[in-house]
Amino acid sequence: MHHPLLAAAVTPLRDNGAALDVDAIAPLVAHLEQGGVDGVFCCGTTGEGVLLSYDERIRAAAAYRSACGGSLIVHCGAQTTAETAALAAHAASIGADGAAVIAPPYYPLGSDDLVEHFVAAAHACDPLPFYLYAFTARSGYSLTPEVIRAVAERTTNVAGLKVSESPYDKVAPYLALGLRTYIGSEPLLPQALADGAYGSVSGLASAFPADVRRVLDEPTPEHAQRLASLRDTLGATTFIAGLKWVLRNHGIPIQPDVRAPLPPVRDALAAQLATL
Numbered sequence: 001m002h003h004p005l006l007a008a009a010v011t012p013l014r015d016n017g018a019a020l021d022v023d024a025i026a027p028l029v030a031h032l033e034q035g036g037v038d039g040v041f042c043c044g045t046t047g048e049g050v051l052l053s054y055d056e057r058i059r060a061a062a063a064y065r066s067a068c069g070g071s072l073i074v075h076c077g078a079q080t081t082a083e084t085a086a087l088a089a090h091a092a093s094i095g096a097d098g099a100a101v102i103a104p105p106y107y108p109l110g111s112d113d114l115v116e117h118f119v120a121a122a123h124a125c126d127p128l129p130f131y132l133y134a135f136t137a138r139s140g141y142s143l144t145p146e147v148i149r150a151v152a153e154r155t156t157n158v159a160g161l162k163v164s165e166s167p168y169d170k171v172a173p174y175l176a177l178g179l180r181t182y183i184g185s186e187p188l189l190p191q192a193l194a195d196g197a198y199g200s201v202s203g204l205a206s207a208f209p210a211d212v213r214r215v216l217d218e219p220t221p222e223h224a225q226r227l228a229s230l231r232d233t234l235g236a237t238t239f240i241a242g243l244k245w246v247l248r249n250h251g252i253p254i255q256p257d258v259r260a261p262l263p264p265v266r267d268a269l270a271a272q273l274a275t276l
Helices: 024-033 052-069 081-093 113-123 145-154 188-195 208-216 221-234 239-249 267-273
Strands: 004-009 039-042 071-075 097-101 130-134 160-163 180-183 198-203
Touching: 024 052, 039 052, 052 071, 052 081, 071 081, 081 097, 081 113, 113 130, 113 145, 130 208, 145 160, 145 239, 180 188, 180 198, 188 198, 188 208, 188 221, 198 208, 198 239, 208 221, 221 239, 239 267
Parallel strands: 004 039, 004 198, 039 071, 071 097, 097 130, 130 160, 160 180
Antiparallel strands: none
């Protein structure tokens, strides 16, 4: 079985992260497609989506749609329901292949309120396939299977999930729902695929698409360990800047700029990244 790989793409920025670099999106997508990805997941965690303005997000999504020959899922999660729904509607209007929404960060929502938020977003892009995005470390609270079931019961376009939880015992309950599930934590892929995961939406694939593709094609512990080592080298706080630095170092015309307050790559890390 072919397991789809979507790169959770970085968003090219310039001017020390102050401005969107739309011109860099097409060559980035070409690089990703040459590396074996089946499509792109844009404006998500790796894409600094919550740090971008609404205008920047719709411009970036449109540029990715123009450049991407494969599938495009647009992350539309935002702090408010109104902006989330507007971004989802825009994703449908540009011909994206899906819209994904993370539980809104900062304020912990009760189950009923969270269901209303997701239902509003799904209705805004209907009939575009809709994906719920579970990532407790970013939302600050969990997206429960019960909420997912309730959203699916009240909508017609829930297509699946993006699950970036870890360790594995936090992933397994989502696989039990029977929905198309993309895994975000790449080292967990061998076990998740064995238990029915559909594919991966991978931040590492932004700069190392062939390495992630290899794990999906041959899900061995050894290949998964390579991905764990890459994540360890990139670091948690410098992960996005590190991906951009590696892309630039490999000749992709993208600046290593990230948006403040994210930290840039400094000399000690650059020396490590140059060995990858």
